[in-house]
Amino acid sequence: MRKLSVSDLVKELDGVVVREGSLSVIKSVVTRVKKVKPGCLYFCLDAKAPAVQETEQLPACVIITSRPKRLPPLRGDITVIQVKKTREAYHHFLAWYRRLLSTPHLAITGSYGKTTTKEMVKYLLTENHHVKATKGNYNLFRSNAGVLTRMNENTDFGIFEFGVGKKGHLEKCVRCFSPFSVLITGIGTDHIERYGSQHLYAEEKAKLLKGAGVDQPIFLNSECDHSMRFARSLPPGQIIWFGTGEQADYRGSHIKYTDEGMTFTLTHAEKKYEAFVPAFGLHMVRNALGAIAAAHTFGVDIETLLQRLRTFPPLKRHLEITNGLNGSTLIDDSWNSNSGSIEAALAVLQEKSRGKNSVAVLGQINELGPEEIQEHKKIGRLIYNNQPGRLITIGERAAVMAREAVKCGMRARHVYMCGTPERALELIQKFADDQTVCLIKTSMRDSYGHFIRVLKDET
Incomplete structure (x- = not known):
């Protein structure tokens, strides 16, 4: 995390210091009292106040809360900042922290292939860059917030995988994590019970597109009908297509199974490249095409990406x-x-x-x-x-x-x-x-x- 001054934090959150300690610089952020370390900023989000035994041994830290009187008696070098609403202050903090970072970010969503594509992009970039990314498939808000707050001046790229969670989740992600580039792997049938229809589910996924600024690329699957529909309301110059269709900017063809994975021909900007991904299925080729499109747009040459892709470690329990x-x-x-x-x-x-x-x-x-x-x-x-x-x-x-x-x-x-x-x-x-x-x-x-x-x- 970038070091932040407590005074800047108080000003940004429109907070009031009700208990003052000596800490002037924040080194990390948590939302659970058990994870508080020296120099930590702790947002007290839980409905219940921390237990007395949890706060007795707290190191020098800063606590953000809307209800300081509910805190148990505090000992030691602890600063308490009162805000109007703790959760809103936390979301405001995340959006503020994102603006402090110049790091390019990529947000990935879809009904299928999210985790594989995210891991591929991460793998393609990490050979020569410092990358922070969603861990595994922990793609809901709290986990991704932790990814954001662990970024600092040395982070070259941030990669987020976003699931839909409940209604409003992606809108909240847009508020707190944008601006970012967007990659949608494809929209299929999923979570209908939660959203009522396939159309409403697809519309919920499309909300992530609002987080892409005018200069941020949007990567879409050329074989996904929903993505084709999303594209009608987007500037054509902002869209980068991947897939096996003729219109794809990163197109896969001549796809074949081998004993170790899939071979295919990648066509981009009228040049052809022979490619291999050590995983099975046409969908894995599509995942690879999306990952290549993103990593290449971020500045890595295609030959380097294809060489790296050959050693991508397949994910457990994914075919x-x-x-x-x-x-x-x-x-x-x-x-x-x-x-x-x-x-x-x-x-x-x-x-x-x-x-x-x-x-x-x-x-x-x-x-x-x-x-x-x-x-x-x-x-x-x-x-x-x-x-x-x-x-x-x-x-x-x-x-x-x-x-x-x-x-x-x-x-x-x-x-x-x-x-x-x-x-x-x-x-x-x-x-x-x-x-x-x-x-x-x-x-x-x-x-x-x-x-x-x-x-x-x-x-």
């Missing part, structure tokens, strides 16, 4: 290919699940199981609201189109997929509707051998940890 039971091959895609990612996973299973037996094990999709039945039926049709040798579903909602696949023409004797992971495991153990490739496609929201460990023969 991770490992050894499975009885010598089988396991494709673990159990991080998250929606119709777009299921279609991509089924395509990878089809390709990786050529000449072998294939088993697709699918769990239910969450937060679909009134679209639940229709969306599961749509996935049933995707299953039929990709024709795995056997289909195993887990849960009653997932059984809708199985029944639809049979209705479309999949052989009923190759379809198994299981009520529990334990029953599915019994079937997999029966089918798995060294000539079998098994896809596990479930959501991290469901408790399949033990199930996956058994399939990987880790227990």
